[in-house]
Amino acid sequence: MVSKVVFGRGSFNQLNEIIEPKRQNQRAPFIYFIDDVFENNPNLISRISLLYDDYIIFISSVEEPKTTQVDALVEDIILNTKALPSGIIGIGGGTVMDLAKAVSVMLTNNGLSEEYQGWDLLKTPGVYHVGIPTISGTGAEVSRTAILCGSKLKLGLNSDFTPFDQVILDPELTDGVEKNQWFYTGMDCFIHCVESLNGNFINTFSKSYGKMAYELCHEVFLGNDSFEEMQDKLMIASWHGGMSIAYSQVGVAHAMSYGLSFVLGIKHGVGNCIVFQHLEEFYPKDVAIFKSMMKKHNITLPKDVCKSLTQKQMDAMIDVALSLTPLWENAIGNQWKSVITRSKLEKLYSKM
Ligand code: NAD
Ligand code: ZN
Numbered sequence: 001m002v003s004k005v006v007f008g009r010g011s012f013n014q015l016n017e018i019i020e021p022k023r024q025n026q027r028a029p030f031i032y033f034i035d036d037v038f039e040n041n042p043n044l045i046s047r048i049s050l051l052y053d054d055y056i057i058f059i060s061s062v063e064e065p066k067t068t069q070v071d072a073l074v075e076d077i078i079l080n081t082k083a084l085p086s087g088i089i090g091i092g093g094g095t096v097m098d099l100a101k102a103v104s105v106m107l108t109n110n111g112l113s114e115e116y117q118g119w120d121l122l123k124t125p126g127v128y129h130v131g132i133p134t135i136s137g138t139g140a141e142v143s144r145t146a147i148l149c150g151s152k153l154k155l156g157l158n159s160d161f162t163p164f165d166q167v168i169l170d171p172e173l174t175d176g177v178e179k180n181q182w183f184y185t186g187m188d189c190f191i192h193c194v195e196s197l198n199g200n201f202i203n204t205f206s207k208s209y210g211k212m213a214y215e216l217c218h219e220v221f222l223g224n225d226s227f228e229e230m231q232d233k234l235m236i237a238s239w240h241g242g243m244s245i246a247y248s249q250v251g252v253a254h255a256m257s258y259g260l261s262f263v264l265g266i267k268h269g270v271g272n273c274i275v276f277q278h279l280e281e282f283y284p285k286d287v288a289i290f291k292s293m294m295k296k297h298n299i300t301l302p303k304d305v306c307k308s309l310t311q312k313q314m315d316a317m318i319d320v321a322l323s324l325t326p327l328w329e330n331a332i333g334n335q336w337k338s339v340i341t342r343s344k345l346e347k348l349y350s351k352m
Contacts, residue, residue, distance in 0.1 A: 001246070002131075002142055005239075007169040009232070012132065015168060016049045019087060022128050027082040029053040033100045035092030035134060036060050037176070044091070044173070053081065061095035064267060067114040067150040070102045077107065084108075087128040090164075091173075093185065094138035094147075094268065097131045101146035101162050104129035113148060117155040124161070131164040134173040136234040137185035137269065139192060139242020141167050147268075153323060154262045169239065171231035183221075183299045184269030186234055187290065190217040191272050192241040194286040195251035199330035202248055210244035213237040221293040251331030252282045255324045256348065259317035264305060273301055278351050282331065306349045318345045 006014060019030060029052060036058040038044045050056070057073070077085060084107060090100025105126035106113050116122050131141045140146075144163050145156030156162075177185075193214040196206055216237035220230045257271035266274065273290075280287045294301075306314070322328075322345070328336040 002164050002167050004165065005167045005169060007236070009172045009228070010170065011168055012044075012170040012173060013047060015047070015089075015130075015132070018166060018168070019089065019128075019130060022087055023051075024086045025083065026052045028084060028086040029055060029081055030087045030089060031077060031081075031085050032056040033059050033088065033090045033092070033096050033103070035096045038091070038134070041176075059092065059096050059099060061093060063265060064154075064261060065095055065099045065102065065146070065148050067112065067117070067148045070099065070106055070113040070148060073099070073103050074106045074113075077103070085127050087130060088126075089130040089132065091132045091134060093133065093135040094140040094188075097133065097138075097140040097164075098146040098148070098156075100129055100131065101126075101140075101164065102148060102157055105146070105157060105159070105161050113157065114150040114152075116157045116159075117148060117150050117153060119158045120160070122157060122159040122161050126161050128165050130166045130168070132168045132170070132173065133235065133238070135177045135181065135185050136171075136174055136231075136238040137187070137189040137241075139189065139238050139245065141169070142239050142242035143246055149262060154258045154320060155323075169235050171228070171235045174231050174235065179297070180299060181269070183294075183297055184267075184273055186217070186221065186237075186269075187273050187276070187293070188269045189213060189234070189238045189241040190221070190286075190290065190293075191253050191276055192245050192250060193217065194283050195253060195331065196241075196244040196248045198283060198286075199248055199251050200333055201330045206244045206246075206248035209240040210248070213240035213244060216240070218289075222289075222296060249326050249330035251327055252279055255321045255327040255331070256345070258324060259319075259321040259345075259349070260305065260352070262320045263309075263313050263317045266302075266305060270302065273299075274305060274352050275348075277301065278348055304352075306352045309349075314346060314349060317349060318342050321345055 145158040147156040260266040
């Protein structure tokens with residue numbers, strides 16, 4: 001679990017004060033990974049004090065994080081800093097936060113990040129790392145994984161060393177998020193709850209968080225809250241949704257969306273939505289609720305994304321989806337292979 005968290009509008013102002021005691025020495029910098037959407041945003045950048053050798057790397061989140069990108073960042077940091085960094089601070093959405101988590105652990109574990117895609121493969125704690133979400137929904141700020149696209153798989157570095165040491169939840173940082181993106185990433189949270197609450201791995205710990213997040217999602221996406229209330233609630237829903245899956249698992253939408261993302265580069269939030277709308281068979285009540293949320297907010301989704309796939313691409317997509325055994329075990333049960341066949345997945349993908 002994340003060991004320290006602060007929440008509140010304006011709490012980003014506490015960042016410098018929070019991290020300074022963690023500075024190892026003047027040669028060991030804090031390195032900030034910041035979504036490049038903030039590159040020309042003085043309101044955010046001016047509140048960061050860069051001391052000694054501290055520096056900022058602006059990260060594009062046009063594509064999801066890759067193992068090669070993590071390895072290049074690690075190499076760059078090792079070559080350009082005089083000592084192991086005092087900390088990595090990720091400011092952005094799931095893309096930037098996952099990169100910050102992955103780089104933090106790969107700075108202290110030998111080899112390439114691809115070797116650690118899986119569960120509990122990392123051997124050593126990473127350097128101190130801080131997560132500051134600027135868009136709400138993924139739960140990456142609280143989860144024990146950093147999801148990466150590798151040469152063979154899209155799979156996370158899941159470990160006890162992956163979670164942030166400190167998180168700052170400041171809903172004001174989500175001010176500039178564009179509406180469709182707000183919905184797609186917010187629905188990631190809704191889908192986390194649906195998949196956790198309806199899965200076989202559900203337990204009292206996960207259920208309590210999942211229920212809270214699920215209710216908050218209803219209030220945010222179907223209620224009449226003010227903009228500020230919606231920001232606050234979605235940020236906390238994201239946290240609880242992440243806590244819920246930390247001790248259970250996601251399900252059908254995530255397994256299939258990983259395939260879309262790996263083969264077509266479709267991003268996680270929108271990919272989940274593209275898949276989820278076709279999952280009445282698995283989550284009938286919640287697919288109907290999802291559709292009413294889409295309607296209320298006038299959201300349109302990309303259509304026919306699988307229309308011109310070659311058979312080779314379709315097979316690769318199915319391979320990625322089928323590789324996610326724990327997700328299927330959670331959603332369907334131990335006998336999942338008799339239900340989730342290649343032809344069933346191909347039929348579902350063909351609708352998308
Ligand atoms: P994202 O980080 O990719 O950001 C989406 C878009 O929103 C980007 O264009 C970004 O520039 C923009 N943006 C972010 N904050 C903004 C702001 N305040 N104002 C204006 N624009 C802003 O989106 P995401 O949905 O948060 O993250 C997706 C990633 O998270 C995927 O790589 C996925 O694999 C990962 N993920 C991780 C976990 C986990 O537990 N580690 C869980 C779910 C998803
Ligand atoms: Zn997700």
